Structures are given as C-alpha cells and as structure tokens.
Amino acid sequence: KFVTGKIEDVDLDVSDAVGLGALKPTVVKSSPISGQEPGTSGLRKKTKEFMSENYLNNFVQSVFDAVIAGGTNVSEGTLMIGGDGRYYNDKAIQTIIKMGVANGVKRFWIGKDGLLSTPAVSATIRERGPVWQKSFGAFILTASHNPGGPDEDFGIKYNTQNGGPAPEYLMQDTFANTKSIKNYKICSDFPEVDISEVGSTTVVSEDGSSSVVVEVIPSTQSHVALLKTIFDFDAIKALLDREDFTMVYDSMHGVNGPYSKTVFVDELGQPESVLTNHIPKDDFNGGHADPNLTYAKELVATMGLNSKGEKIDVTGPIPSFGAAADGDGDRNMILGTQFFVTPSDSLAVIVANANCIPFFRSQGGLKAVARSMPTSGAVDLVAKDLNLDFFETPTGWKFFGNLMDSKVIFKGKDYTPFICGEESFGTGSDHVREKDGIWAVLAWLNILAAHNPDASKPLVTVEDIVKQHWSKYGRNYYCRWDFEGMDKDGATAMMNKMRAESASNTGRTVGSYTISTADDFKYVDPVDGSVAQKQGIRFLMSDGSRIIFRLSGTAGSGATVRMYIEQYESEKLDLPVATALEELTKIALELCDIKTFCGTETPTVIT
Ligand code: G6P
CATH class of the missing domain: 3.40.120.10 (Alpha-D-Glucose-1,6-Bisphosphate, subunit A, domain 3)
Incomplete structure (x- = not known):
C-alpha cells in the first residue's frame, strides 16, 4: 500500500507505509491536557510544563488540525519556525519540524540558531520567496518579555499568511482541539537539523516518492x-x-x-x-x-x-x-x-x-x-x-x-x-x-x-x-501602576465591584474632579463588526482626565492589576509626573479600593 508523507486521516494505519523511511509518519496516542487555552499572544506556561510529556506535541498538533481544517494546504508554500532564543527553543524546533513533516509540510524556513524576532517573522512571511514558496504561517517560540530559563516561562504562538497573529477563531479551534485530542503525528526518524548554519537540507523518502526541504535562513535578512x-x-x-x-x-x-x-x-x-x-x-x-x-x-x-x-x-x-x-x-x-x-x-x-x-x-x-x-x-x-x-x-x-x-x-x-x-x-x-x-x-x-x-x-x-x-x-501627563502577583479572586472581585458601580459613579464628584462617564470599554470593530466587551473599567473626568483599570492578559501567574492615570495640561508643561498626577492617583486608589481586595496599594512597577 502506497502512502505519501501526508496523513489525511488520523485513524489511518501507517504501519505499512513502506518506503517512506525518514518521512514515515507515526501516529502517537495522546489525551487532552487541561489549560492549553492561548491568551493574548499564544500559549505561555512554565518551561517545565511545556517540557512535560506531550504538552508541546498536543498543542502543535491542535494548531495543525485547526489550520488544515481552516482550508490551508500545508503541503504548498512554507512553514516558518523561529523564536526569541529562550531555553527549550532548540528542542521545540526539532519537534515541530518532525510533526510538520508528518502533517504534510514539504518546506520549512528556520531562523539561524532558531532565532527570529516577532517583527522579523511578520516581515519574512510577507516579503520572502517567490509566490510558490511563500510562507503560509509560522510558529514563534516566545513568551515575549516574560523571563526565560528552565524555571521560568516558555511560549508558542502561530502567525498566519498576512504576517499577523492567528485570528481569534483559529485559536478557539486550536483550544477546542486540545480538549479532544486523541493522538498526534510525528516523523520520529526525520533527522535532527543543524540550525546553526544557513543552508538547505533535503530529505527524500527511501522510495523517492516524496521529499522535504528544510532551509535555515539568515534571521535578519528579510x-x-x-x-x-x-x-x-x-x-x-x-x-x-x-x-x-x-x-x-x-x-x-x-x-x-x-x-x-x-x-x-x-x-x-x-x-x-x-x-x-x-x-x-x-x-x-x-x-x-x-x-x-x-x-x-x-x-x-x-x-x-x-x-x-x-x-x-x-x-x-x-x-x-x-x-x-x-x-x-x-x-x-x-x-x-x-x-x-x-x-x-x-x-x-x-x-x-x-x-x-x-x-x-x-x-x-x-x-x-x-x-x-x-x-x-x-x-x-x-x-x-x-x-x-x-x-x-x-x-x-x-x-x-x-x-x-x-x-x-x-x-x-x-x-x-x-x-x-x-x-x-x-x-x-x-x-x-x-x-x-x-x-x-x-x-x-x-x-x-x-x-x-x-x-x-x-x-x-x-x-x-x-x-x-x-x-x-499640550502635555498628557501619564503613568501606569502595575500590581503584579495579586490574588486572582481578589483582583476579579475588585473589577466586578467597579463594573457594578459604574452607573452610580457616573456624575459623582471626587475631589476636584467630576466623573462624567464610568463604564467598561466596549469596542465594535469598524472593519468586520466584531464586538469586544469588558476591555477595561474607565473613569472619564469632565476635564478630560482619565483613570483606567484592567487585568493584564499576559500575567504569568496570579493576576496583574494595571492602573492607568492621565491628565491633560495645556500650560504647565514641566511638572514632575508624580506631582501632576498626585490627586488623581489618590482618587484612583480610593475608587478601586485595592488595599481591601488585594491587601496592598504599593505597585511593583511604575511606568
Ligand atoms: C502583549 C501584546 C500587546 C499588549 C500587551 C498587553 O504584549 O502583544 O499588544 O498591549 O500584551 O499586555 P497586558 O499584560 O497589559 O494584557
């Protein structure tokens, strides 16, 4: 029985895929791992969690399944892989190549030493190669600004053909797949690729019926x-x-x-x-x-x-x-x-x-x-x-x-x-x-x-x-206070309370300010009409000043409360920021009552 390197059906018995050699896919049994929901910028977890059995494989297979079901022919064009160089990048890259081959990918671009910055991935997807080679997507191995190392964070995200992060529906499909996954596909015999040298490796199946090209590209070129x-x-x-x-x-x-x-x-x-x-x-x-x-x-x-x-x-x-x-x-x-x-x-x-x-x-x-x-x-x-x-x-x-x-x-x-x-x-x-x-x-x-x-x-x-x-x-005096590592329940209760009080806060006088609007920011996308709710509690003052609260969508553990303070001045342009925002900051701490909900009102970072 002849089978190509691409498996269309996970139930297919590939044990008789004779002649494929290094391109022979194996279907490995797996089961769902909880908590693989991608956040604002992909999936971020502790590195050790990513290194635990099937964690990376499950997620990668779930992405492939979502991408293929979404209509992308992964056997055409190129899959790009690169990352920010954090611990486990190198191993993850080899795993993704082997899984990519098993899922039908025929051409890869890998950043030299596994390195590709996030903007470079976007630029390379959009700029590199003739039409037939163009990249259809990329795995970026990064947890952005989160610390890295065996005891810190690892992350993975998927970008699509326009060079941008995968749209919400693709990530939701991926998440759904992680909850029902039964197996993943991998070409275990595919050779490890030397990613330290720019150049091309072509791996041909034993019977010559199929081939895969892995190209290590200069990270900075495009x-x-x-x-x-x-x-x-x-x-x-x-x-x-x-x-x-x-x-x-x-x-x-x-x-x-x-x-x-x-x-x-x-x-x-x-x-x-x-x-x-x-x-x-x-x-x-x-x-x-x-x-x-x-x-x-x-x-x-x-x-x-x-x-x-x-x-x-x-x-x-x-x-x-x-x-x-x-x-x-x-x-x-x-x-x-x-x-x-x-x-x-x-x-x-x-x-x-x-x-x-x-x-x-x-x-x-x-x-x-x-x-x-x-x-x-x-x-x-x-x-x-x-x-x-x-x-x-x-x-x-x-x-x-x-x-x-x-x-x-x-x-x-x-x-x-x-x-x-x-x-x-x-x-x-x-x-x-x-x-x-x-x-x-x-x-x-x-x-x-x-x-x-x-x-x-x-x-x-x-x-x-x-x-x-x-x-x-004029000058928009501005600062952001971050309260990192807060208790999630306390922080959520604090946000809920402010949300519930929005109507009664509207019109209230606080110190020398009047709250003209208190609400939870809602956005209707002017291009596709999609609606994003609960995007941050706003206190808009009658003089244009603003106090805003959000829970971070990128916090590694616990909750990070972000408090944003802004005041416009057309004449007094040279005040120290803390002086210009002193009263508003005091009002903000009272409005949220973070001391009661989270036990502190001292920020960990001020920017
Ligand atoms: C990532 C996203 C940014 C976003 C930021 C917000 O960096 O790429 O677009 O502004 O996260 O992070 P936060 O922790 O405030 O949700």
Whole structure:
C-alpha cells in the first residue's frame, strides 16, 4: 500500500507505509491536557510544563488540525519556525519540524540558531520567496518579555499568511482541539537539523516518492531589507556619525541582538560599543527582558535616570539617545539624555513627524492612526490636527491588524499608511502586522536626523523634540501602576465591584474632579463588526482626565492589576509626573479600593 508523507486521516494505519523511511509518519496516542487555552499572544506556561510529556506535541498538533481544517494546504508554500532564543527553543524546533513533516509540510524556513524576532517573522512571511514558496504561517517560540530559563516561562504562538497573529477563531479551534485530542503525528526518524548554519537540507523518502526541504535562513535578512526601504539610512548614518551624537541600544540578551548588530554595525557602520547585551541568552542572563524604567535598569542608569524616570548624578558623559528591546524584539523604550519618553508621547511624536520618514512621505503621507484604549490621548490631538482617521481599540495588537488589512477585507476602506501604538511599549506601522521594536528606534533616529540637517549647528535633542511637541499640543501627563502577583479572586472581585458601580459613579464628584462617564470599554470593530466587551473599567473626568483599570492578559501567574492615570495640561508643561498626577492617583486608589481586595496599594512597577 502506497502512502505519501501526508496523513489525511488520523485513524489511518501507517504501519505499512513502506518506503517512506525518514518521512514515515507515526501516529502517537495522546489525551487532552487541561489549560492549553492561548491568551493574548499564544500559549505561555512554565518551561517545565511545556517540557512535560506531550504538552508541546498536543498543542502543535491542535494548531495543525485547526489550520488544515481552516482550508490551508500545508503541503504548498512554507512553514516558518523561529523564536526569541529562550531555553527549550532548540528542542521545540526539532519537534515541530518532525510533526510538520508528518502533517504534510514539504518546506520549512528556520531562523539561524532558531532565532527570529516577532517583527522579523511578520516581515519574512510577507516579503520572502517567490509566490510558490511563500510562507503560509509560522510558529514563534516566545513568551515575549516574560523571563526565560528552565524555571521560568516558555511560549508558542502561530502567525498566519498576512504576517499577523492567528485570528481569534483559529485559536478557539486550536483550544477546542486540545480538549479532544486523541493522538498526534510525528516523523520520529526525520533527522535532527543543524540550525546553526544557513543552508538547505533535503530529505527524500527511501522510495523517492516524496521529499522535504528544510532551509535555515539568515534571521535578519528579510526584516533588515524591509527596514532599509522604509527609512533614510544615509540621513541616520550622518546623524550617528556626528561628534556630538552618541547612542546605546540595549537588547537585554533577547533576540534583538543580531538585528541591532546588522542594522547599526553592518549597515550604519557604527562601532559594536553602541550595542549592549546584544548576545542572545536562553535565560536573558537571568534578567527580565522588558524595556521599561524598572527592568531596563542598566540602560536607564546609563541615561542618567532612576526607575521613576527622575534624574540621577552620573559621572562621565551620558549618551544622546538610548533605546531598549524586549525578549522577542517587538517592544521598544526610547530615552534621551536624562529624559524618558513615555510610549504614549513617543507614538504622538512619531505620528506628528511621520513625513520625515520616506515610507510615509512616498505614499502621500500618513492616512490613519490608532492607539489602545489605555494609551494616553496625546496622539488623538495630533490626529485631529493633521486630519487623520483615528481609532481607539482594546489592548492587543490584533485589533490594529484588521484596520491595516481593511483594504483587503473591504474594498474602498483603506486605512494605510497607518501608525499605531500602545502604552505597553509597542509601536509600529502597516509595514508588518506585529509591533516592531527596531522600527520605532529607527523612526526616532530618522526624525532626529530630519531635525538636525546641519552638523555644524547645535544638536536638537530627544528632549527638545518632545518639548516642542508639548508646547504645540499640550502635555498628557501619564503613568501606569502595575500590581503584579495579586490574588486572582481578589483582583476579579475588585473589577466586578467597579463594573457594578459604574452607573452610580457616573456624575459623582471626587475631589476636584467630576466623573462624567464610568463604564467598561466596549469596542465594535469598524472593519468586520466584531464586538469586544469588558476591555477595561474607565473613569472619564469632565476635564478630560482619565483613570483606567484592567487585568493584564499576559500575567504569568496570579493576576496583574494595571492602573492607568492621565491628565491633560495645556500650560504647565514641566511638572514632575508624580506631582501632576498626585490627586488623581489618590482618587484612583480610593475608587478601586485595592488595599481591601488585594491587601496592598504599593505597585511593583511604575511606568
Ligand atoms: C502583549 C501584546 C500587546 C499588549 C500587551 C498587553 O504584549 O502583544 O499588544 O498591549 O500584551 O499586555 P497586558 O499584560 O497589559 O494584557
């Protein structure tokens, strides 16, 4: 009996699949493992849980089944696999290749050393290869900014052909499959692939009836090529070459290291000393690769600040520009000399200066912008001023994807070119379908370059640009308090209480503020009409100030309560943030009563 490497039916007896050799699939009995529901960004669990019997295999098979049932012919095109380099990436990659072959995949692209940043996956899906080779999807092995290592977190997510995270229905189908799985398919005899060298391996079945190609690709190639078409690299190089301009880019031992090296050293001719922590490590060197004032400690100190963003004394010169990336390279933090740019301000400044960037200029200028609901309203003012289409979405990058793909989904509604961002240190555009850390860094450098056309004139700094922005638009004082590791029941009860009291809170006076609306944010997607409920409790004050509460969708264990405070000022532009937000913060703590529900009102992180 002749069988090809693809099994259409799990009940098929493949014991007589003679002649397939290394391509011979085996059907292995398994049973459901509870808790495999993908969250905002795929499935994240403790590494040890992922390493336990059948855990990874069950999930991967459930994805394949959902993808194939959804109409994708996995035998055509390419499956891509890569990750942020965290512990267990290498083993997981080999397992996914073997399972991919058993499920019918004929061609793989694997990032060299197993590394592919999240934005690079998105770029590579969209850009690489002739039509017949194009990638139909990718497994990304990452738990983003969560710590890595045998005792920390591992994660896996699936991205589809548009380069963006799998749509909700695909993840729901996957989850349903995890609850009914009976077996998975694997080609146990498929050889281990050496992923440390770029090159191609072709494995042919013994009888020559079938073959599989595994290509190890340079991790940075497609993404960097794309970035070079977006930005003015000559102008950026001229800025970086100035005597009075210095920079440091901290990759926090995540996957961004090789990308920062290719861009800044190989392309822009800078010394390797502009990069720190750029060698990926499987435990991020024991750190928490999340670019914010608390976790990017080393960079923040180099830039002359403390974890509250206040100036500290530093001996020696401070760089003009500082940036950091997270574990999988999709987040960014931007700093000037002793100056922290909040992600919300960063978004507003990039939008206001989008025409400095060739990608936007060459398409006739920016068309639309979007921010997540808890992100400050700074960008709203720019959108209004520049007459751009504007969207306020729930937290989560996937909501931006629909807007970017509107042209494809609905003819005539084209919201591109498009810039979007979130307070959680994510910024990006429609060049890919993920947020893109190095894109944001290059955007800032391109903007700085445009503001500094003459090297003989004093440097216009990051701080100058942000302050000029505030003097034009006013300042949205903003901060986020995180309460990590809270008791889930307590945190949920707290949210429920605020939700239940929404109506009675509306119209109430609190201190010197009046609550004009208290509600739970609901979003109706303008492209496909889908509705997202319960996206965060909002207290909207009559003067435009806002207090918002959400439970994090990415917390590793327990619950993380996020409290967001914002106040707009048109004149007092130079107050310390804590002073400007003092009364609102006090009101916020009273409104939520976190002390009673969770036993503390001291945050673990302030950004
Ligand atoms: C991930 C998503 C972001 C989102 C963030 C929110 O990073 O990619 O789009 O903003 O999670 O995290 P949270 O913990 O606040 O739910």
